[in-house]
Amino acid sequence: MAANNVAGRGKTVPEILALAFGAIYLLVGVVGFFVTGFDDFFAHDTNETLLGFEINGMHNVVHILIGVAGLVLGRTLAGARTYGWLLAVGYGAAFIYGLLAINKEWDFLSINTADNVLHILTAVVGLVIALLPVRNAVDSRTTR
Template structure:
């Protein structure tokens, strides 16, 4: 059974980039869902909500972004080429979110209600995205061994 380059072949285990994409996807999806238990569904673009998940300030729109990022990780993490694409999305998207946060934190126009903990997490996630996108892969991790 042949498969195109970068796609899973039946019986092949997962590569580290695929595992990371799936794990980050699951975590971000969970964070987005749990976030709605804190913020509820009103005033999606509220600024300075003081509603926090651990140290991270959130609002409804922030939760939606986390859910979308999570679903993307779960969908794209199924293949190596998809995981690499997800890595680039994280690197570029969260790199941009970090830059946005440098200017937006504490401002009335900050529609994501960011704080400095968010900014640190965003740059760390961008770096993880680069790892997923660029990590060399020699062998798949086979859970059957």
């Protein structure tokens, strides 16, 4: 039986990080709709912020999708690793997009500098989730 499927096995650090980031992003996406409402999903320069991060409806949807993915994929180590790569690549691309899109009319996610900082940090966390070495759990019952 693979280590990923052993009943009673504790969560690894990558799994915990994937679940935590999933929960945080899901919460941010849901709370974001209390700030933006549900109209004009692709508004540019909304001046609607959540903790200093500019958002619009589409930005909220992306956060919800990233959050749900973390909660679903974070249940296994293989899933958490996949989520880590999705964060690294997706948020790395979002960082590059943000560098190009800030203050442009075509910025459909309404990105600001704080968003860019968060995006590159999330990409780094994704790499940690994807690449962090994990020790196999030792069951003391089998060593006697």
